Amino acid sequence: MxxxxxxxxxxxxxxxxxxxxxxxxxxxxxxxxxxxxxxxxxxxxxxxxxxxxxxxxxxxxxxxxxxxxxxxxxxxxxxxxxxxxxxxxxxxxGGPLTGGGRELRAALRGDLHSHSDWSDGGSPIEEMAFTALELGHDYLVLTDHSPRLKVARGLSAERLARQLDVVDAVNDHLAAGGHTFTLLKGIEVDVLDDGGLDQTDAMLARLDLRVASVHSKLAMDADAMTRRMVAAVRHPRSNVLGHCTGRLVTGGRGTRAESQFDAAAVFAACAEEGVAVEINARPERRDPPTRLLEQARDAGCLFSIDSDAHAPGQLDFPVLGCERAEAAGIDAERIVNTWPRERLLTWANG
Structure with a gap:
């Protein structure tokens, strides 16, 4: 052509x-x-x-x-x-993804949930980092999956340790080029059936930030799911509760119903522990649903608006979550990825 x-x-x-x-x-x-x-x-x-x-x-x-x-x-x-x-x-x-959310999107300094081809993402780590830089981020947290999620090529402790060396190399390269952007070390750690986290404590301690997400047995009994999620939130290394209902509302994978749990108990734990509730901006997730987003707001929770990007182009998704946060009246100060990097890291590892 x-x-x-x-x-x-x-x-x-x-x-x-x-x-x-x-x-x-x-x-x-x-x-x-x-x-x-x-x-x-x-x-x-x-x-x-x-x-x-x-x-x-x-x-x-x-x-x-x-x-x-x-x-x-x-x-x-x-x-x-x-x-x-x-x-x-x-x-x-190439047009705007949505009509709203622009003011809050301009306040975001980074993205706390992204994947590379080390797990189920489609692009190398450096491509994800350079694209985030081009989009104006100050930081991006690389959060590939943990070992139990084999279908997503989750990282064992040994593979994760090797990845951390790659992150250091990418940051060295960026610094040598005069960039202040930082790729942060993270994980999307699977929440086990008992609420434990699917990675060694030693490896979790080496990371800058951790997103804890439920990926299995999403239809388990509501009482058991509540205990599981509250235990994960109260884990001392948890920072962000990822896509809390696990729902899918559209897309190539079909739809999936919300997990059932006592949202009041889970969000109370998040507020008490200072764990952010993720506003997952993927169009097929839109998680949490609006009623739960408003409930978390009223419970006093912190939030994180994330792309959950599995490819560089999806790093543009946060504006979709920003539109939802603005509609819910959530103040930018309660959204942890509007914070400067040093404040974010102090919160995540305090």
Missing amino acids: AGTGTAYDGGPVAALRRIAFLLERAREDTYKVKAFRGAAAAVLTLSADELARAVDEGSLTDLPGIGASSATVVADAVRGVLPERLARAEREH
Whole structure:
């Protein structure tokens, strides 16, 4: 497909990454996204002369990782023409995700819940970090899954320890480039049946922040679920109660009913322990439901508005949670990821 005829000076890597970002934002099929991210990675290995020669010779598709669609994007961008595939992605997915939430979104300094390809995310750690930086975050907490969640390739203590070294390397690279953005060390730790947390105490202590979430036996008896959740909230290393009902309201995985529990007891524990209730901004979750969001507000809880991003483009989701928080009248000061990094870390590890 030919380009639009409109001038474009962003370069081929920027064009490919932007297409991938917008497809992820719209939760399009992973294979489509990987085609463009893979092509961007391939182009990065080429010098400007090598790339220009491949465009002139029409040999881009001979290169590993570059298919017909991405080759067209690259060729147009090299020639200074806005690729039609990028223009279409901007038309379809580039507009505001919602009509509200902008004022609170501007107050957010970071995101406390994100996943990389170390567990069930789709992109490398560094891509998640660089995208968060580009979106204006001061920090992003990397919270890959814990070991019991095998379907999501949860991290054993040994793998998590290796990941922490990678996070240090990413931060060193960012600092060397003059950036003040920080990738923080975290985990989305599974809440066990008895309310324990699915990682060793020693590893939990090495982290900057922990999101505790229920992922199994979501339909268990309400009394047992209440005991389980309250125990997790009262664990001394818990900081955020993730997607508390576990519901799914739309999306490719279908729908799922809310877990049943005594919300008054759970939110009272959160308020007492200083554990934030997550406002999970994923469109298919919208968790907690509005009535529980308002109940947590009235209980005096802190909150965290998070993307639960599994791909870089999904790091744009928090505005959806901001709209809900604004509608519920939740003051920005009660939302812990409006706080500066040092205050956040003092709260999480106090």
